[in-house]
Amino acid sequence: VDKPKSAAAVKENQLFKGKYFFAYTPKFTSVYLVFVLFKTGSLIVAAADGYVVFSGYTANDGHTMMLSHGGGFLTIYKHNQSVLKSVGEFVKRGEPIALLGNSGSTSFGPHLHFEVWNNGKARNPNDYLIASEL
DSSP: OOOOOSTHHHHSOOOOBSEEEEEEOTTTSSSOEEEEEOOTTOEEEOSSSEEEEEEEEETTTEEEEEEEEETTEEEEEEEESEEOOOTTOEEOTTOEEEEOBOOSTTOOSSBEEEEEEETTEEEOGGGTOOOBOO
């Protein structure tokens, strides 16, 4: 299976149907991120085709999934109820990778904490996603 070579697969995607709660920029935090509120247990899907490079639990971020999409792009999904994929697996855009949750010491309630990184720098997720309300 070929790895994606650019951000095009990330940019042309509808990742989730939920309500944007916050969109932070580095002016207020050290990274760009988006919080999306939805029901606990809702499916979280891959933003683009890629390989799972982290799938596990950390004390602060809880159940976390990180995908590598090629071209230096990573997407990170934090505070999940559980993760559905293992390191090394290839996932397709739109494929379920986790269940939305409230895990980790920095979580404030059920939500998805979503980040986009490119070549080691945080990017604004709003530049790559199309969101809609149910």
